[in-house]
Amino acid sequence: MTDVLIIGSGGAGLSAALAVKEQGASVIIASKSTPTTAQTSMAQGGMNAVLGNVEEDHISMHIADTIKSAHGICDENMVRKMCADGPLAIAWLERLGVPFSRLDNGKSGTGSIAQRKLGGASAKRACYAQDYTGLKILHTLYDNCLKEGIEFLDDHFLLNLVTEDGTIKGATFLDIRSGEVVQIDAKSVVIATGGFGALYHGYTTNAFGTTGDGIAAVLRAGGSVSDMEFVQFHPTGLKHSAILVSEAARGEGGYLVNSDGERFVDELSPRDVVARAIFAQLEQEKEVFLDVRHLGKEKLMELLPQEVALCRLHEQIDPLEALIPIKPVAHYTMGGIDVDDALEVNGIKGCFAVGECASAKIHGANRLGGNSLLEIVAFGRFAGSNATKHAMFARTTPANDTQLLKDKDYIAHIFTQEHSVNFYPIRQRLGVLLYHKVGIVRQNAKLQEALSEVIAMQVAHARMGIVDHAKAHNQNLVEFLEFSNALLLTPTLISAAFSRDESRGAHFKIEFASEDNERFKKHIVLKWKP
Amino acid sequence: MTIQILRSQINDYQTYTLADEEMTLLKALIKIKATQDATLTFTAGCRASVCGTCAVRVNGREVLSCAHKVRDGDMIEPLNYHPVLRDLKVDKQPAQKTLLNATAWLHRYQEAVLTHKDERFTERQTDCILCDACYSACPVFAVNPDFLGPFALTRAYRYSADKQESEVKSIVERVQHNGVWECTLCSGCTLVCPKGIDPKMDITMLRSLVVQHGYEDRTFAQMGFGTPDFGSEFGFDSNGEF
Ligand SMILES: Cc1cc2nc3c(=O)[nH]c(=O)nc-3n(C[C@H](O)[C@H](O)[C@H](O)COP(=O)(O)OP(=O)(O)OC[C@H]3O[C@@H](n4cnc5c(N)ncnc54)[C@H](O)[C@@H]3O)c2cc1C
Ligand code: SF4
Ligand code: SF4
Ligand code: FES
Numbered sequence: 001m002t003d004v005l006i007i008g009s010g011g012a013g014l015s016a017a018l019a020v021k022e023q024g025a026s027v028i029i030a031s032k033s034t035p036t037t038a039q040t041s042m043a044q045g046g047m048n049a050v051l052g053n054v055e056e057d058h059i060s061m062h063i064a065d066t067i068k069s070a071h072g073i074c075d076e077n078m079v080r081k082m083c084a085d086g087p088l089a090i091a092w093l094e095r096l097g098v099p100f101s102r103l104d105n106g107k108s109g110t111g112s113i114a115q116r117k118l119g120g121a122s123a124k125r126a127c128y129a130q131d132y133t134g135l136k137i138l139h140t141l142y143d144n145c146l147k148e149g150i151e152f153l154d155d156h157f158l159l160n161l162v163t164e165d166g167t168i169k170g171a172t173f174l175d176i177r178s179g180e181v182v183q184i185d186a187k188s189v190v191i192a193t194g195g196f197g198a199l200y201h202g203y204t205t206n207a208f209g210t211t212g213d214g215i216a217a218v219l220r221a222g223g224s225v226s227d228m229e230f231v232q233f234h235p236t237g238l239k240h241s242a243i244l245v246s247e248a249a250r251g252e253g254g255y256l257v258n259s260d261g262e263r264f265v266d267e268l269s270p271r272d273v274v275a276r277a278i279f280a281q282l283e284q285e286k287e288v289f290l291d292v293r294h295l296g297k298e299k300l301m302e303l304l305p306q307e308v309a310l311c312r313l314h315e316q317i318d319p320l321e322a323l324i325p326i327k328p329v330a331h332y333t334m335g336g337i338d339v340d341d342a343l344e345v346n347g348i349k350g351c352f353a354v355g356e357c358a359s360a361k362i363h364g365a366n367r368l369g370g371n372s373l374l375e376i377v378a379f380g381r382f383a384g385s386n387a388t389k390h391a392m393f394a395r396t397t398p399a400n401d402t403q404l405l406k407d408k409d410y411i412a413h414i415f416t417q418e419h420s421v422n423f424y425p426i427r428q429r430l431g432v433l434l435y436h437k438v439g440i441v442r443q444n445a446k447l448q449e450a451l452s453e454v455i456a457m458q459v460a461h462a463r464m465g466i467v468d469h470a471k472a473h474n475q476n477l478v479e480f481l482e483f484s485n486a487l488l489l490t491p492t493l494i495s496a497a498f499s500r501d502e503s504r505g506a507h508f509k510i511e512f513a514s515e516d517n518e519r520f521k522k523h524i525v526l527k528w529k530p
Numbered sequence: 531m532t533i534q535i536l537r538s539q540i541n542d543y544q545t546y547t548l549a550d551e552e553m554t555l556l557k558a559l560i561k562i563k564a565t566q567d568a569t570l571t572f573t574a575g576c577r578a579s580v581c582g583t584c585a586v587r588v589n590g591r592e593v594l595s596c597a598h599k600v601r602d603g604d605m606i607e608p609l610n611y612h613p614v615l616r617d618l619k620v621d622k623q624p625a626q627k628t629l630l631n632a633t634a635w636l637h638r639y640q641e642a643v644l645t646h647k648d649e650r651f652t653e654r655q656t657d658c659i660l661c662d663a664c665y666s667a668c669p670v671f672a673v674n675p676d677f678l679g680p681f682a683l684t685r686a687y688r689y690s691a692d693k694q695e696s697e698v699k700s701i702v703e704r705v706q707h708n709g710v711w712e713c714t715l716c717s718g719c720t721l722v723c724p725k726g727i728d729p730k731m732d733i734t735m736l737r738s739l740v741v742q743h744g745y746e747d748r749t750f751a752q753m754g755f756g757t758p759d760f761g762s763e764f765g766f767d768s769n770g771e772f
Contacts, residue, residue: 033573034622036660037581097636097692099656102649109641129656135580136656143635143685154623177615207575243578310578313597316552424564467568470539473616476568 001398002028003391004384005170005186007158007214010038011134011373012355013192014141015380016387018096021148025388029145030156030173030184032209032478036142039194039207039356040376043134044246044306045118046126047373049086053103054115057123059083066371069120070364071505072521073227078341078362082371085378090127093377098140100129118369119247119271126370131246131306134373153184157478158193158213159410161221161351162403168351169399171217172407176478179471181408185398187391188350190383191218191337192376195356197231199486199493200330200439201431205237205244209482214357216485218337219492219528223347226359226525227335228489229496232367232506233440235274236290237329241314245307245326247369249292250274252303257323259287272366272440272506275328279440282327289323328440332356332372334363334506335496338525343383350390354383361523365505414477419465426457426464427483430490438494442509447498454490461487488528496524531602533558535570538617543605555606556584556595559618572618579724582659585609585666586618592663592722609666611675624675625665628682633704636689640696648693655688655732657725664719664729670712678709680719680729687732690739702736702743710736711748 003025006013013029020027031038050057062083067074087110094100094110101114115124129136145152155176162170162183170185196212197204204210215225235256236245250256250267256274257263258281265277278288292300297320300308304319311319337353338346339360345351354360355376362375437450461484468476502516503509515521531550534543546562553561556574563570575581577596584595587607595618612620664680671677678686683705690701710733719729741747 033575033583034626037573037575037583039576039581041581041659042576042578094694095639097639097689097694099649099652099688099692102644102646104645104647106643106645108643112644114646130653132580132657135659139656139658139660143629146630147633147635207581208577209575241577306578313554313599422564424568428564470569470616473571473619475571475573475619476563 001185001187001396002026003186004188004190004387005030005184006190006192007031007171008038008192008194008355008357009035009152010192010194010355011040011138011141011376012380012383013190014138014145015377016190016192016354016384017150018141018144018148019381019384020388021150023385023388025391028151028153028184028186030153030158032155032157032176032213034154035145035152036138038138039210040138041135042205042207043373044131044244046116046128046133046370047090047137047377048118048121048125048368048370049090049127049374050083050125051087051090051110051113051115051127053105053111053113054124057125059086061122062086062125065120065122066362066368069366069368069505070362071366071515072364072517073504073523074364075341075361078360082362082375082378085382086374089374089378089381092381093137093140096140096144098129098137100127120368121370137373137377157481158217159407159481160403161189161217161348162399163221163348164399166347167349172404174411174478174481176474177472179474181404181411183399183401183404187394187396188352188387190387191345191351191353191357192355192380193357195333195336196486196489197330197333199430199490200434201427202242203237203327203431203435203439204242204330205234206330211482211486212333212336212357212489213482213485214353215336216488218345218348218353219488221348222527223345224338224525224527225336225492226338226523227364227496228492228526229500229524230334230363230365230506231330231493232271232332232334233275233328234331235271235278235328236326238311238315239325239327241310242327242329243310243314244331245290245324246304248303249290249307252299253295254290254292257289257291272508275440276508278326278328288326290326291323292319293321330435330439332367334365334367335359342386343379344386350387350394352383352387354379365507414466414480415469417465418463419467421460421463423464423480423483426460427486430454430457430486434490438497440508442497442507443511444498444509447494451491451494451498454487454494458487492526492528496526499524531600533600533602533604533606535617536607538614548600553600554596555586555588555593555598555600555604558600559595571616580659582661585661585663587666592666594661594663594724597724609662611666611668611671612662622662625662625679626660628679629685631704632678632682632686632709633701634682634685634689636692636695637697637700639694642693644693652688652691654725654727655684658684658727659725661724663722663724667718667722669716669718670714674708674712676708677712678705680733683709683713683736684727684729684732687736690736698739699743702740702745705736706740706745710740
């Protein structure tokens with residue numbers, strides 16, 4: 001039996017695995033794809049850590065910025081821990097070989113790491129590796145996992161957690177390669193499966209497959225979720241592909257204009273304000289564009305080379321000469337698996353959750369840019385080391401096969417299930433529904449409509465099945481399971497949004513446009529009743 | 531427009547018809563799966579050329595599905611030299627094992643003064659997304675499956691050039707066997723890399739590093755037949771391994 005089973009190979013999973021290994025325990029990383037395909041590869045802007053390399057900065061300032069952005073609902077101890085860990089996390093990455101961008105200051109070690117200012121920060125604090133920060137961190141972590149001989153199980157899709165008397169015993173997976181359901185026994189488990197932004201299918205910067213599978217598994221195992229209503233929208237996603245156009249575009253002087261050629265918002269306002277202003281235009285049937293033509297070719301190619309290429313490819317336009325059609329899109333999910341201050345899942349001993357899948361109470365109502373890369377590294381290591389400690393004293397008797405048999409039956413059942421309703425268009429419809437009714441601007445009546453529609457989808461789910469009946473490499477089955485998880489999670493998102501009769505951070509409700517500290521300065525925690 | 535996709539089950543091309551609009555190949559594949567044929571199997575993630583999941587061959591050339599504009603008549607096939615798992619999905623494990631064999635990581639860290647220029651020196655190499663396009667384009671794999679291959683050598687080079695690496699010698703030792711000398715410098719890898727990386731150049735750089743470390747220069751030895759025989763008077767070993 002392995003000491004620690006890690007589910008997910010993004011930045012959080014790999015950091016946790018390396019921490020486990022450092023402490024001499026055994027570890028396996030299982031993920032539904034291959035190691036470096038995780039969404040962490042998409043992060044561009046940077047990772048926050050107080051180094052003060054470019055200008056004066058203090059951990060207390062980082063803490064204050066994070067709390068401000070969270071709009072009061074965060075656990076200040078957790079925030080303090082994460083911010084204080086920032087410089088240590090960077091020093092650790094530096095020793096692993098992450099190729100950070102550098103300053104010319106003649107200093108050695110982390111002293112030469114370049115830092116830039118991201119929105120909401122009071123200093124230049126984000127360490128970066130050109131505009132490939134996540135990619136380069138992820139790949140360097142992967143190189144180090146290979147160096148340490150860490151075992152990877154690719155193509156393993158998490159189905160359920162295996163628990164006994166409220167303690168974790170392992171997890172069951174669909175081995176996508178063989179089509180078999182397998183159980184992996186472990187003394188501790190770390191869930192690092194990423195967020196649920198892909199519920200907003202077609203309206204999110206997130207990768208396909210960011211469907212909150214780990215969060216759904218925790219709900220099924222009796223754990224809880226919190227802060228589900230807080231979804232951060234990025235103001236500028238490309239209109240057709242929803243691919244992110246970096247904030248730098250506005251930071252450097254890009255304009256936002258509507259189809260009448262009018263500017264309608266101060267482009268430098270906070271993300272949620274700009275996103276709402278754009279959404280209001282779209283609701284009035286106007287189109288919105290980003291205009292960067294006046295910045296000139298040289299500056300554009302220097303600042304936004306990735307974006308220029310992506311516009312040409314996905315929007316069929318050249319931003320040097322034409323307006324870029326955009327829409328605000330779901331970008332980051334603040335909520336997720338409810339964990340305690342050791343990142344242990346509330347209600348399941350020995351099971352930890354970290355990264356975007358977890359609600360560690362640091363982002364609260366809105367995440368500060370650059371804090372999630374910090375979270376996945378700093379807390380990834382913290383989770384790994386706590387999981388190791390738990391493994392030292394855990395009982396080694398493996399679980400019985402009740403869950404395994406149940407899951408085998410379930411998968412077998414899907415193959416026989418009616419499939420008169422194609423779930424792919426419904427997945428798309430769910431995206432549209434969430435975007436318009438559970439998105440940037442909310443209203444109780446609309447939330448209620450959304451919930452009824454989702455319930456109707458859940459009812460139709462019994463007729464959705466799969467068309468592809470191959471046993472091995474059945475991607476149709478995988479996508480069906482992902483969509484099923486999405487349908488399980490959506491009601492928690494809607495209910496939490498419905499309960500919160502106020503506006504706070506990323507959650508904006510028309511009829512309650514201000515913060516109501518008396519009633520709502522708290523987390524909404526939900527459980528699933530089957 | 532119509533495109534043809536190599537299906538593993540029938541071991542033949544299947545024709546699909548698409549609306550005549552501009553779109554990426556990935557978008558086309560997703561459309562086909564959602565509306566025409568749910569059994570079509572491929573892999574994808576970010577749709578923004580950064581997760582490295584979606585490389586295939588179109589008309590014999592490696593591309594990222596998410597970065598290729600699909601055209602009438604396109605012939606789509608899985609990557610070369612990778613076991614095909616199903617349709618366009620391939621097994622990347624054997625190819626990625628080359629990273630392990632090349633020990634493509636930082637062996638022992640030493641603190642160093644780094645500048646913007648140092649960062650730029652291997653910036654391109656660290657843009658690698660492990661899409662395996664270069665591996666699929668490398669002709670050496672047709673004859674030598676144990677070759678370390680372009681992306682592993684690029685990565686090994688990137689670490690060898692890092693001032694923070696205090697054990698460059700360990701890397702130098704590893705890249706010589708089934709490594710830098712087996713490469714034919716054909717540029718196949720460089721031509722297809724979606725990130726503009728030049729593994730061939732990196733291999734050339736590694737070769738000189740190897741020689742600097744006092745190992746034999748096997749540049750001519752590996753060229754095989756068809757090249758002038760420099761003979762033993764030049765001191766080269768003409769029994770190259772290729
Ligand atoms: C376009 C973009 C730009 C961003 N830029 C920044 C930035 O500049 N700074 C910043 O701090 N943050 C940024 N973020 C946010 C940040 O990248 C993510 O929050 C973070 O990388 C999440 O890491 P993770 O390890 O928690 O999850 P992920 O990287 O999403 O990894 C999840 C892992 O879990 C696996 N998995 C999921 N489901 C299952 C299952 N059922 N079974 C098995 N395995 C499963 C996946 O395969 C994957 O390996 C950005 C996000 C996006 C989308
Ligand atoms: S240059 Fe070398 S590594 Fe690249 S494709 Fe040719 S033989 Fe392979
Ligand atoms: S070097 Fe280029 S082609 Fe090869 S794996 Fe890396 S990104 Fe892909
Ligand atoms: S889908 Fe990620 S590189 Fe193409």
